[in-house]
Amino acid sequence: MKRDELEHVIRAAADVASSDEIVVIGSQAILGAIPDAPATLLWSQEADVYPLRAPERATAIDGALGDGSQFHATFGYYAHGVGPETAIAPAGWQARLVPVRVRRGPRDEREVVGWCMEPHDVVLAKCAAGRERDWEFAREALRHEVVAIGELCRRATELPLPAAGRDEVIRQLRALAAAT
Template identity: 55%
Template sequence: MTRVQLEHILRAAGDIADDIEIIVIGSQAILGRYPNAPDALLVSVEADVYPKNVPARWELIDGCIGEGSPFHETFGYYAQGVEEGTAILPDGWKARLVPVKNANTRGITGWCLEPHDLVLSKYVAGRDKDRRFARDALRFGLVQREELELRLGTLPVEPGRIEQIRERIRVDASS
């Protein structure tokens, strides 16, 4: 997905949900801080989003411009409407959201996860594709190990899981 495609999704999701603010929590949130992120981080054709002010309308977004929709068939990418608590994020993440608002979003503000918060959510999810994304974000210098470790302690997960993620960060940062 490209930044222009994300802006299209933001515009459409905002119109559908009748909300001028859309939260982007999936991997394509990287496009908020890094509009020209490395291709290895842009393989997804979906953007995980929900309306900030009316979060219950995530289902409306998913039904209208989600996977298999005419939007998806027409453009080749889509919005995955998600619930507000889908991603497990470190304390203070809302204060660090990165805004995307320009002529292409037509007044809609997309609030993208800050890259360190995004990568930590990927470590918590722990799927293979999430690990690859986290490793690549470290490898390309889009996130720093020290900042990940600093925020790691504020994740709402059990201490054993924190240590497991800390070790994964250590390994990924040294590869």
């Protein structure tokens, strides 16, 4: 996914959910802070989103813009309607969201704001999920200096995981950083 495609998803999700503010979590949220992020971080064609003030409308987004929808078939990327509970992220992640402001349309001056998870929080949420592809994402983010190991380790202590889980995330992140 590219930044303009993320903006399209934000705009479309806002229309479907009748909302002016959409939260973007998951890997493609990286495009909020880093519009020209390295290609190795942009392989996903899915943006995980929900309306900020009405998360329950995420199901409508999933139906209209989700995997296998006409939107997906037309554009080659899609929105996955999720909820705020989907993100296993460090405490305070909502306060660090990065705004992406987009116009509703070519003749419509009104703005929609996509609130994208900050890169360190994205990486830590991926690490908390713990899939092989998530660790690969973390490795690439470190390799391209999109995130700093010190900040990752600091925030990892705030993950909503048992202490052993937080320690394991920190251990694996340090190993990735040492190998890059």
